[in-house]
Amino acid sequence: MITRYLLAPLRCLVFVALAAAGFLTFLLWIAAAITIVAYQPALWLLRAEARLQRTLIRRWTGVVIDAPVRVIPEPERRPDGWYVHGTQLFKHRWFPAYLREMEHLSEDKGFVREVNWLFVGFATGLLPLIPLAAITAGILLRPYGLVLTAAGLLAGPALLRAYAWIANASLRPPAGVSWSRRGFFGWINTRNSAAWHGAGLAGLSLAALVGFLGTVLAGLVSWTILVIPVAGIITRPGVEFYRRIVGQWTGVEIAEPYRPYPGPPRPDSDGRYRVGRNLYSDRQKAIRGQRYGWIRSDAATYRDLAWMATSWLPGLPTFVPAVLIGAGFFGLVWQVLWWAVWFIPSYPFMHTWVSPWYMWDLLQQAVPALKAVPDWASVPCGLAISFVGILLAKPLLALKVRYDRALLEPTRSAELARRVTALTESRADAVDEQAAELRRIERDLHDGAQARLIAVGLSLATVDQLMESDPTAARAMLAQARETSSAALTELRQLVRGIHPPVLSERGLVDAVRAIALDCPVRVDVTADLPGRPPAPVESAAYFAACEALANACRHASASQVRVDIRYDAGQLSLVVTDDGHGGADPASGSGLAGMRRRLGTFDGVLTVVSPVGGPTEVRVEIPCALSSPKTSIS
Amino acid sequence: MRVVLAEDLYLLRDGLVRLLEAHQLTVVAAVQSGPELAEALRSYKPDVSIVDVRLPPTYTDEGLQVALAARIQTPGLPVLVLSQHVEQLYARELLADGAGGIGYLLKDRVLDADQFLDAVRRVAAGGTALDPEVVARLVTARGPLSRLTPREREVLELMAQGRSNAAIGQRLFLSESAVGKHTASIFTKLDLPPSDDDNRRVLAVLAYLNG
Numbered sequence: 031m032i033t034r035y036l037l038a039p040l041r042c043l044v045f046v047a048l049a050a051a052g053f054l055t056f057l058l059w060i061a062a063a064i065t066i067v068a069y070q071p072a073l074w075l076l077r078a079e080a081r082l083q084r085t086l087i088r089r090w091t092g093v094v095i096d097a098p099v100r101v102i103p104e105p106e107r108r109p110d111g112w113y114v115h116g117t118q119l120f121k122h123r124w125f126p127a128y129l130r131e132m133e134h135l136s137e138d139k140g141f142v143r144e145v146n147w148l149f150v151g152f153a154t155g156l157l158p159l160i161p162l163a164a165i166t167a168g169i170l171l172r173p174y175g176l177v178l179t180a181a182g183l184l185a186g187p188a189l190l191r192a193y194a195w196i197a198n199a200s201l202r203p204p205a206g207v208s209w210s211r212r213g214f215f216g217w218i219n220t221r222n223s224a225a226w227h228g229a230g231l232a233g234l235s236l237a238a239l240v241g242f243l244g245t246v247l248a249g250l251v252s253w254t255i256l257v258i259p260v261a262g263i264i265t266r267p268g269v270e271f272y273r274r275i276v277g278q279w280t281g282v283e284i285a286e287p288y289r290p291y292p293g294p295p296r297p298d299s300d301g302r303y304r305v306g307r308n309l310y311s312d313r314q315k316a317i318r319g320q321r322y323g324w325i326r327s328d329a330a331t332y333r334d335l336a337w338m339a340t341s342w343l344p345g346l347p348t349f350v351p352a353v354l355i356g357a358g359f360f361g362l363v364w365q366v367l368w369w370a371v372w373f374i375p376s377y378p379f380m381h382t383w384v385s386p387w388y389m390w391d392l393l394q395q396a397v398p399a400l401k402a403v404p405d406w407a408s409v410p411c412g413l414a415i416s417f418v419g420i421l422l423a424k425p426l427l428a429l430k431v432r433y434d435r436a437l438l439e440p441t442r443s444a445e446l447a448r449r450v451t452a453l454t455e456s457r458a459d460a461v462d463e464q465a466a467e468l469r470r471i472e473r474d475l476h477d478g479a480q481a482r483l484i485a486v487g488l489s490l491a492t493v494d495q496l497m498e499s500d501p502t503a504a505r506a507m508l509a510q511a512r513e514t515s516s517a518a519l520t521e522l523r524q525l526v527r528g529i530h531p532p533v534l535s536e537r538g539l540v541d542a543v544r545a546i547a548l549d550c551p552v553r554v555d556v557t558a559d560l561p562g563r564p565p566a567p568v569e570s571a572a573y574f575a576a577c578e579a580l581a582n583a584c585r586h587a588s589a590s591q592v593r594v595d596i597r598y599d600a601g602q603l604s605l606v607v608t609d610d611g612h613g614g615a616d617p618a619s620g621s622g623l624a625g626m627r628r629r630l631g632t633f634d635g636v637l638t639v640v641s642p643v644g645g646p647t648e649v650r651v652e653i654p655c656a657l658s659s660p661k662t663s664i665s
Numbered sequence: 666m667r668v669v670l671a672e673d674l675y676l677l678r679d680g681l682v683r684l685l686e687a688h689q690l691t692v693v694a695a696v697q698s699g700p701e702l703a704e705a706l707r708s709y710k711p712d713v714s715i716v717d718v719r720l721p722p723t724y725t726d727e728g729l730q731v732a733l734a735a736r737i738q739t740p741g742l743p744v745l746v747l748s749q750h751v752e753q754l755y756a757r758e759l760l761a762d763g764a765g766g767i768g769y770l771l772k773d774r775v776l777d778a779d780q781f782l783d784a785v786r787r788v789a790a791g792g793t794a795l796d797p798e799v800v801a802r803l804v805t806a807r808g809p810l811s812r813l814t815p816r817e818r819e820v821l822e823l824m825a826q827g828r829s830n831a832a833i834g835q836r837l838f839l840s841e842s843a844v845g846k847h848t849a850s851i852f853t854k855l856d857l858p859p860s861d862d863d864n865r866r867v868l869a870v871l872a873y874l875n876g
Contacts, residue, residue, distance in 0.1 A: 537726060548753040548754055549753060
């Protein structure tokens with residue numbers, strides 16, 4: 031008990047040191063991030079620091095802080111020994127592991143909390159400093175000061191606990207919606223990020239302008255204006271990147287406007303490739319020539335170029351909110367803080383005095399009229415300025431995005447062209463699918479029922495001969511014929527089930543799904559709201575999709591409960607299969623899911639699979655269709 | 666015994682009539698559509714009716730619907746449903762009222778005349794006759810049944826097909842008292858109160874599965 035009080039000041043000392051070290055590590059990390067030098071060691075140091083604080087807090091105060099940082103998975107390794115990150119291959123492990131770490135940390139809220147915690151260390155570190163200061167002061171101010179020393183000793187454990195409490199509050203994952211996403215702070219937060227995203231988009235637009243000017247310059251130098259559309263080959267990926275970024279930052283998805291690639295040219299009967307008015311004997315050259323024509327004749331290329339040339343104009347105003355927030359909040363409001371950070375450590379070397387209000391001083395030099403205003407007024411002024419930035423952020427960003435959409439979205443004719451290609455593809459798929467299905471049925475009938483019926487016929491012919499001479503053998507033969515015919519019936523039944531299950535035609539989609547749900551080895555709850563029956567082909571496609579999804583849930587996901595929901599809403603039939611299995615299904619790799627997608631494509635149906643590792647998995651099928659007669663089934 | 670038969674395929678209907686009459690059953694009406702069946706059930710009040718699931722005019726589950734409707738008016742009206750395919754879903758619907766007198770068989774079973782006639786008589790007597798295929802699916806399904814031993818499962822399957830303890834014993838080469846022990850154990854494991862009546866027990870099992 032007494033040791034606890036005696037140890038408390040020492041422990042406080044450790045925390046003060048750690049808080050100071052944490053703050054310094056934070057500064058080091060920022061510096062490393064800006065200069066990209068030694069980023070990894072700085073990051074490692076940062077995380078080790080946070081880990082150490084957590085461990086000591088747990089050991090000394092008993093406060094357990096949930097480890098908020100996620101475990102970062104190992105980089106994926108291919109069978110040939112190379113490491114994969116995205117679409118890139120790496121020979122050694124460290125670089126993809128590093129990229130993966132960056133990716134995870136940038137998404138990890140726990141890491142952000144750790145960084146914030148270390149950043150406020152210089153303030154929270156004051157708390158354990160109190161007993162230390164009291165004890166030291168008490169010793170220096172003997173004899174009356176000993177009261178202070180005693181108070182410092184007594185308050186030690188309580189202040190340690192207070193420190194642990196603050197650490198816990200800032201490091202643990204928040205329960206429910208974090209305060210920074212709700213109410214006034216949420217309001218500020220969304221506008222603040224709109225301001226920085228707007229600045230980011232404006233920056234990208236400026237980069238696009240540079241690209242455009244480079245293209246024009248190349249055109250002028252080479253004395254041919256033709257080079258400009260060729261540049262589309264180079265500029266297109268940049269514009270595509272911009273479209274993606276707009277989607278990520280603002281939630282406004284801009285569809286791709288380009289005409290679909292016509293596919294590599296095919297040789298004519300003379301073995302040469304015809305591309306437009308040119309003949310090529312070399313395939314590579316033909317592809318290059320075709321690519322040029324494909325990009326040059328696409329109106330979207332010119333719209334891209336027009337966007338590159340002009341989008342910086344609506345981009346300039348979107349810089350304003352970020353500048354206002356940056357100058358107002360991080361400049362005027364925070365200047366004293368920054369001043370403490372850089373001026374005090376550098377004072378011993380500089381020996382000159384700089385005012386804590388240095389930003390305000392600079393402003394006063396630029397605008398002499400401000401000299402009459404006292405220095406401290408810079409804080410409210412800064413707040414006001416940044417608030418103006420906050421107010422402007424959303425409207426200006428919306429304006430910019432509207433301009434981008436006007437030029438970057440597909441025109442009506444481009445949309446139609448894409449639709450035609452999609453339809454051609456899905457029609458070809460449908461025809462292939464159908465042909466394959468018919469072949470399968472033919473084979474099943476030929477090898478199965480048909481062969482068995484021949485066997486029955488043969489048996490009966492033999493019975494005909496044996497009837498008189500050997501009735502016992504004839505009877506055995508008859509029994510065999512009956513068995514064979516019953517096997518044929520079983521086979522036919524299974525075949526019919528695969529083509530068009532009888533329950534589906536008898537009862538419709540909902541009851542058919544209920545029927546397979548009953549045959550599933552796990553519990554399946556089916557809920558439905560279907561006021562009529564969809565057209566038969568749609569019904570069948572949805573049914574087989576449900577079968578596939580249920581089979582996957584039972585077979586691969588080791589689920590213990592599956593929910594199926596079927597409903598019709600706004601001209602769409604939707605079927606959602608959710609399981610509580612281990613997830614991690616990849617719709618790109620599963621042949622079943624790919625087949626399902628092809629089958630649904632014929633009806634403009636959409637299949638979405640959401641399956642994070644650890645589950646739950648949700649398979650959603652949506653098919654636009656009309657419903658016919660009201661439902662007749664009882665259930 | 667007076668039978669109403671509903672089957673739309675002429676050959677099968679004719680064959681069934683011959684088969685039944687050859688075994689001293691009286692076919693009072695052999696109809697080929699849903700509305701006719703409803704009418705025949707109303708006017709003849711047969712001892713048992715044999716009904717195909719899929720009937721004109723809709724060629725969906727007309728026969729099943731008519732049979733279910735008739736059983737609502739006359740609870741326990743014995744119906745043997747025949748179909749090209751068997752579904753747990755339909756079995757559950759048929760058994761849902763718990764009144765017994767229900768059969769549900771694949772059409773293939775007609776080929777084995779003795780067993781088929783046995784099933785017809787069982788249903789007429791208010792018992793049940795479920796197709797082994799549908800029973801197998803009911804029993805392999807999840808739930809409390811996973812607690813049963815393989816032997817108990819076998820007993821339950823045969824019980825669900827509507828067989829008596831003696832018949833089950835004969836099938837599994839067990840004494841009747843051994844079967845009795847198994848059934849008692851099944852009911853304990855499924856939390857069902859024991860009862861003397863075979864069919865009630867089956868219905869209880871199925872009702873349990875339904876719940």
